[in-house]
Amino acid sequence: MSDLKPIQFLGTSLDDLRSFPVSARREAGYQLDQVQHGHEPDDWKPMVTVGQSVREIRIRDASGGFRIIYVAKFANAIYVLHCFQKKTQKTSISDLSIAKKRYRDLIQEHS
Known part of the structure; x- marks a missing residue:
């Protein structure tokens, strides 16, 4: 088995993920495993409003x-910036700002 990149959950993202219903949590685990193996998640989109190379499963x-919302461009880990339930068509400003702040902090840490 190849070396898998570890997943680092930033802020409250792991607790937020744990609050998902079982079926969504199971699917999230599968999709993150895909990313760890170097594959694309089944349904994702780029989140350029959050930062460069940031994606949303x-x-x-x-x-x-x-x-x-995660970023996998760093060699040492996959960073999960934010996990949440989407209640409207448009991603809320508060969810975007949480992800942006965690991304900025991560970039600062890596520079």
Whole structure:
């Protein structure tokens, strides 16, 4: 088995992920495993408003839409910036600002 990049959860992202319903949590784990193996998640989009190389994994289940915002461009780890349930069509400003702040802090830490 090849060396998998570890996943680092920033801020409250791990607790937020743990609050997802079981089926969404299971799907999130599968999608993050795909990223660890160097593959694309099944449903994702770039989040350039948050930062360069930041992506959003999109998960839908019976309880609604769930999102995982992460960045995998660093050699040492995959960083999960934010996990949340999406309640409207547009991502809320507060969810975006949480992800942006964690991304800025991460970039500062790596420079």
